[in-house]
Amino acid sequence: MLTRRHIRIKVMQCIYALSSSREDSMEKQQKFLNQSIAQTFTLYLLILGIFRELHDLAELHLQQSSRKYLDSPDKAGPDALAKNSILKQLAGNTLLDQAFKKRKLKQWYLNEEYIKILFREILESERYREYLPVAGAYEQDRDFLIGTFKEVIAPNSKVYDFLEDEGITWVDDLPLVNTYILKQLKKLKPGSAEQFFMPRLLKNQEDMEFGQELLKKTLLRYEELEKEMEGKTPNWDKERIADIDGILIKMAICELLYFPSIPERVTINEYLEIAKEYSTPKSSIFINGILDKLVKDYKKEGKLKKTGRGLL
Template structure:
């Protein structure tokens, strides 16, 4: 699920939090880092199971409506197209999902089911729902495309969910795009012959987890040395004038250049420029690009870049 850029962001957030709290405790920061990464799995499960809870809550609503003493004809014979949706049923029956929920003890919707009702109300008020319920079609493709659009257009951008996630875990807001993209991809790939939904691994492989640990440790433990590398290259900038987040980004980027032999310099610079655009000031990416470009050229001229493999410089 995680890509290298998001790992870099998590390390950056950890280092920034430590700097704000004036902490240099290696173990405490590392614990925070990996808890923050592991919590992405909880967010993924919450977003995915919002669909399961919508189906479950609507099923309960239809059952209660049928039991009314003076139930209308429509209530006695409701349109069950939503609750019988093949994708929603596959999600509800997924052993991989249910095992992950149990393992991670994810029960947020049981305590905060009002958010599920908010989603149901918004779905029912949409033209998308009206078209789906009255189309007269009962195909897998229609079921899948409807759920994909519900997730993409109603659930993923829902502001009330954003508020809930921000109040629950602040770092989740930065994780939402990653999680939502993963779920959209999974929903889109479902076929009538393969409705299996598997919870993805958090890391693609062991190397990615080790990359997170090493980037965090090497940046933190070599902070003084790394600061000198860019402070000397910015004579017209007082170090106090450089944004805190920019100093962290520069440290991490220089650390990668010097201490990660398998990562191409161009990849390092491009990754941190994109992070700066998203997390720092409007002019930061230009400032950081200039510094990293000059530093990389100086390192290359002085043979300081110990890169292994072709095309890594």
């Protein structure tokens, strides 16, 4: 689920939090990084939990002759939602049950008003009305859910605000998680195993080690890395460089010098893409200029020693 770019972003967040709080404990920052990575999967589970809660609410209304709760008889009932094949797959997934119990995830149970808001929006949507005549066929059930997720669930501002308050890094994780869930839904089949919805958070242990080492080496060599930046840009003034830009440049220099298996072009491209998303409009141009000059200097000085293919 998480790529190395996402891991770099989380390391950046840790360093930024440290610089903002003046917390100098390496142990606390490493713990924060580990928790931030783990919390991404918790967010993934909570988003899937919305689907499960919607299904349970639809079934509950059916059992209670739910049509009475609607304002007028011309509004569509929740029958199709309760019988949706994908929602039933999610609701009946025992591995998800275990994951929710293990992590004690009761956010939607304790804050059911958010599920009710989504429930009503779905039933009143044009997409739901168009879905009713074809409900029951697996492909149509899946297409409806994908469209509903993109149009109703993912952009809901109240759910967004709630999740922002629940997890300090979840605002940055939401686009990643939502995109991943959409990809999963598109790949889902009637015979998909329960494990399908329990993907690995990281590709392998090396990715976690990469994040921990990047954080550790950047922090331990922070002043040294800052000196590497001096004189690499006209009128250089560290007080005028955006905080995020400074952190990204130091992380990139750390990779260039102390991560020999990662090609320099990979490092530069990754940090330019992160800068485009998290810093100022001109940051990527500024960072690219510094890193290009550094790479040329390092090569001349024999300081850039790269081996292997490297990984993103």
